[in-house]
Amino acid sequence: MKLEFFKYQGTGNDFVIIDNRQDIFPKNDTKLVAELCDRRFGIGADGLMLLENDEASDFKMVYYNSDGGQSTMCGNGGRCLVAFAHYLGVIGETCTFNAVDGLHEATVDGDIVKLKMIDVDEVHEMPNHIFLDTGSPHHVQLVKNLPQFDVQKEGKRLRYGLYGESGSNINFVEQEDGDVFQVRTYERGVEGETYSCGTGVTAVALAMHESGKTSSSEVHIKTLGGDLTISFEKSGEKYSNVYLKGPAIQVFKGEVEC
């Protein structure tokens, strides 16, 4: 069959997107998802998303990592899917959508999508790292000389060594200045470094605030693929009104035989 697809990127985190409102996609075919995401034999992407109908919101987000497995929340993916829904005319400038971690709100302003993330009330501080769940699990670790750091080797070692088969995403961080941080992320399910990770930079922003590296409630993150801003409120132990903001852009569209 011929399948129409769209390719989007959010700060270099790239996705194949399919309009599945008519239920055309074989959702359990993990091999097909992995093939479509393959950068040499397929379209190429860090993940694949389906936009589906939802009774309780404007649409439903279904997310797969590039290994073909359905996974937990993808922040950049969510922003790209909102841009796609806007492009299709499914939504105007504001929307709500359901994802694996619950209901999200978002706004669109040109190429910029601002996405409300889940509340976070547990931030686990260890001697050398911080662990928290922002819709997906994240290990956050400060390092020196981030541009030279071996993210692939260390990320893979920690992803399996510390977190076992189910794993965690691994974020390496270096403070640039005040509320500005550079971040590089090893993503589980991609099993490699991506150019950016939305739930990852959100985790970094909250972790840097929790550990006192910044007192600002608006944090700016530089990734390999561009800049993202995270804002939040903290009351007691809880981070709420957490927003992830940055560009989400359509790259191309096409048809693939599958």
Ligand SMILES: N[C@@H](CCC[C@H](N)C(=O)O)C(=O)O
């Ligand atoms: N790139 C994503 C995170 C995608 C999910 C992750 N790989 C996992 O399986 O936990 C983002 O932008 O948040």
